[in-house]
Amino acid sequence: MSTFAPQPFNEARLHEFVMKAVGEMGAAMNAALIVIGDKLGLYKAMAGAGPMSSAELAAKTRTDERYVREWLAAQAAGGFITYDAPTRKYTLPPEQALALAEENSPVFLPGFFHIVSACMKDEGKITEAFTTGKGVGWHEHDQCLFAGTERFFRPNYRAHLISEWIPALGNTEAKLKADASVADVGCGLGTSTILMAQAYPKSTFVGTDYHDGSIQMAREAAKKAGVADRVKFEVAKAKDYPGNGFQLVAFFDCLHDMGDPEGAARHVHETLAPDGAWMIVEPFANDNLEDNLNPVGRVYYAASTMLCTPASKSQEVGLALGAQAGEGRLKKILQSAGFTRVRRAAETPFNIVLEARA
Numbered sequence: 001m002s003t004f005a006p007q008p009f010n011e012a013r014l015h016e017f018v019m020k021a022v023g024e025m026g027a028a029m030n031a032a033l034i035v036i037g038d039k040l041g042l043y044k045a046m047a048g049a050g051p052m053s054s055a056e057l058a059a060k061t062r063t064d065e066r067y068v069r070e071w072l073a074a075q076a077a078g079g080f081i082t083y084d085a086p087t088r089k090y091t092l093p094p095e096q097a098l099a100l101a102e103e104n105s106p107v108f109l110p111g112f113f114h115i116v117s118a119c120m121k122d123e124g125k126i127t128e129a130f131t132t133g134k135g136v137g138w139h140e141h142d143q144c145l146f147a148g149t150e151r152f153f154r155p156n157y158r159a160h161l162i163s164e165w166i167p168a169l170g171n172t173e174a175k176l177k178a179d180a181s182v183a184d185v186g187c188g189l190g191t192s193t194i195l196m197a198q199a200y201p202k203s204t205f206v207g208t209d210y211h212d213g214s215i216q217m218a219r220e221a222a223k224k225a226g227v228a229d230r231v232k233f234e235v236a237k238a239k240d241y242p243g244n245g246f247q248l249v250a251f252f253d254c255l256h257d258m259g260d261p262e263g264a265a266r267h268v269h270e271t272l273a274p275d276g277a278w279m280i281v282e283p284f285a286n287d288n289l290e291d292n293l294n295p296v297g298r299v300y301y302a303a304s305t306m307l308c309t310p311a312s313k314s315q316e317v318g319l320a321l322g323a324q325a326g327e328g329r330l331k332k333i334l335q336s337a338g339f340t341r342v343r344r345a346a347e348t349p350f351n352i353v354l355e356a357r358a
């Protein structure tokens with residue numbers, strides 16, 4: 001029995017919405033298929049290979065033809081690959097190859113679908129948090145969140161960090177080229193720290209994060225990249241990471257995840273060199289909710305519901321800025337912590353980069 005009184009409705013608009021939702025159902029189901037394609041190397045095997053039959057793809061990837069055929073049909077229905085009916089062959093177009101198969105391309109996307117996977121696995125925890133109001137810490141999520149986040153952000157950092165964001169921070173690039181000390185706070189798996197260490201071999205770097213599992217992985221990554229002599233990774237909270245006199249402190253996509261961003265900002269203020277710069281990379285957002293109601297804002301609000309807001313609520317203060325705080329709100333926090341000069345140094349469609357100085 002319906003629990004609400006029937007209201008007049010527009011049949012065409014209902015049809016339009018249901019069809020939109022059917023598209024969403026396909027997209028949501030395809031998230032799992034993207035993870036499978038990524039894990040088994042299906043997209044990579046198709047990239048640049050020209051038209052392939054399901055048997056050829058299965059043989060190349062040592063997988064079962066029947067499963068692969070069904071997967072291919074779903075990919076073709078969603079426009080991820082093309083299908084040629086006369087030959088029954090499937091092709092991954094070059095644009096899709098860049099987005100799905102090329103790890104080093106600036107638009108490589110599969111990492112995000114591992115984040116989606118973590119969100120689905122952890123949905124029960126978040127549903128419960130809605131009723132209790134309690135938080136769910138970053139560290140409490142399924143393992144696939146950590147590597148997924150790293151793989152999703154890495155292409156963006158590779159494309160912008162060294163070539164655009166650091167040069168936008170006044171005299172910071174010159175200092176890093178000479179001999180500077182840098183703290184990368186909330187560094188996760190340390191990709192941003194390692195990229196900076198590779199670009200500025202005369203400087204030293206410390207990456208910190210409160211999640212010990214991430215720090216273990218960051219240490220391994222530094223060894224693998226051959227920079228472990230100049231990059232240290234330490235488990236520490238943003239409000240008490242060790243060291244001071246840093247010429248650059250960087251926060252990549254983590255300030256809004258913290259329970260007490262103002263407390264963290266005060267600690268940055270204390271640990272920066274007098275003429276040092278604080279770089280805060282945050283998700284792109286406008287100040288007003290109505291101006292974020294677009295595809296990018298939608299992704300961020302959803303991720304914020306599942307990850308960022310619960311993370312912040314799990315910590316002291318629990319300010320819960322959310323991933324769409326916007327520059328105005330962020331600036332107020334930095335100014336309350338004693339930063340007198342705050343400006344937007346750079347932006348991309350996905351990030352704003354703020355520079356704060358004492």
Ligand SMILES: C[S@@+](CC[C@H](N)C(=O)[O-])C[C@H]1O[C@@H](n2cnc3c(N)ncnc32)[C@H](O)[C@@H]1O
Nearest residue numbers: 138186187188209210211237238252254257258
């Ligand atoms: C979205 S991830 C970003 C990780 C990394 N900076 C990157 O860009 O790939 C947010 C990170 O902030 C860390 N974090 C959250 N609260 C923190 C706190 N209070 N102190 C230190 N790290 C924190 C989490 O453990 C997580 O690694």
